[in-house]
Amino acid sequence: MPSAIVLHQAGPPENLKFEPITVQALLPREIRLRQTAVGVNFHDVYVRSGLYQTLALPGTPGIEGVGIITELGSEVQHLSVGDRVAYIYKGYGAYAEERTLPAEAAIHLPAGIDDQVVAATLLKGLTAWVLVHEVYAVKPGDWVLVHAAAGGVGSLLSQWASHLGARVIGTVGSEPKVELAQRYGCSHVIQYRHEDFVARVKDITGGEGVQVAYDAVGKDTFFGSLACLAPCGHLANYGQASGPVPPFEVSALFAKSNSLSRPSVFQHLEMAEKRDAAAAAFFKALNDRVLQPDHIANFPLAQAAQAHRELESRSRQGSVILTI
Template identity: 45%
Template sequence: MKAKAIRMTRTGGPEVLEYVDVEVGEPGPGEARVRQHAIGLNFIDVYFRTGLYPMPLPSGLGQEGAGVVEAVGEGVTHVAPGDRVVYAGRPNGAYSALRTMPADILVRLPDAIGFETAAAMMLQGLTVQYLFNGTCQVKPGQTILFHAAAGGVGLIACQWARALGVNLIGTVGSKEKAALATAAGAAHVINYNEEDIVARVLEITDGAKLPVVYDSVGKDTFIHSLDCLQPRGLMVSFGNSSGAVPPFSLGELAARGSLYITRPSLAAYTATRAELEARAADLFAMVESGKVRIDIRQRFPLAEAAAAHTALEARRTTGSTILLP
């Protein structure tokens, strides 16, 4: 059967995203066919579109969606036709009204969570879950730094930190974004276009600096992030929206007090079915409790995926963005 989808035959700007008809086949062993109701937009999609993260071409794009299972292939038992499901992860191909996909990343969606909320929260919410409960176990009373605090991941992180009793310092690029991060629960907000990040961290912490910094910006903030860490602090570099971090000497870590550094990925923290289910259950519970609210601030028709990418790269989006088939 045919479905509308976004496909790319080359890497480049938003203009390489083509809205076309694709053939969607029956699910094979270990696969499911999902009729999608909402699709998540994430910065990792830009990395694949531009070629920063290589992938075979031609290809679909997108790693997050929510919908209803229409059919399953041999060996699939954890979901069945009619189930409401959500997912986040490879392979690319979420930008489609209908897709046949590996079933192992599908998670059944609680009735209390709608499709749009689910598609907007899964990748970003699971990211915060593993960052705070896997990469580093944050503790009540700690003060941490989280860059891009008014983005989709950032606003979830602000709320999650507040729920855990953690003092989150968020960085943003405007007064409007500062207000969003503060409302979401950031204890302090630094506008990097008006303030020096390192100087403000020293002021906030009375010179003690921080045990951990979460940085999804990359090139523009990397050294500043290192300079905000106390001896033996942890640098968590989990994205590069400003560009890839250039090569640097490990001596930089020694000079700043034996720092640790990690470059985590969601795939590594949801590598087993049990781990995926546990992290998803924690995320669902936070959302159902109201401690974390998913703020969808932009909705684009799937046909306008290129415009959505343009807005995302220009930092004109806040909160979460979804595509609607």
């Protein structure tokens, strides 16, 4: 019998229990996967802690994984048993040795890209693609602010924006992350727990401000990020690692004619054709070494609780995965 992580009640990491499970019977448009690696994302922390009440309990969290197809539903024609695929899927269930999955969620993996690298970067890399191409199209010469620039999404976002010719200012929570953020393409790095990042951004940009601020820290940085915007600049608030953003007066955007978005990668990539185009761009960026993921912290599936502690610890760099 396969096992999975089951969350019975929202709360601390130790609520993530490794248990035998019965995998659901396969529906006609589904595939069965034997998983090899699973990405751990901050979204999973929001679900586990109860900030997001989007997983029916008891349930298995996790929104991305990699594996081999072991069975096809009767109506699935574009895939084969033995195919190596990855997915991002907001219906949860990724923290498992085996699972069923809607066939349309499967993304074929090109040869030569390691399962663990894909698990560490697919959702985060597609999020970076959405942010630099769809939410705000980054242009050469733009000033771009990336918070948590040494983190999972932040490291890929900094590399991609820098590759597009932007001047990237990164924030990081501690000294060891400064050099990393520079390696990820940040021309300037601010330690925002000790320095006033708004004053530093004004100073670095000669008073101009940034054309776009990418902020997934939320509560602690949101208003500062708004203050960093240049006239007509855009703030993409795409996460809330420090907590939800408090109520906000929209007319505050008027003085500098700023704009604000709260994007979701799932919404942007809902159409399979668009998702596949984004995935192709992402795999090419990996292959061309535009994106160079490193610092992958690897835990056995049964140790998901420890993986969550690691993800929430601000001493960590890079991405966290579970392996099977």
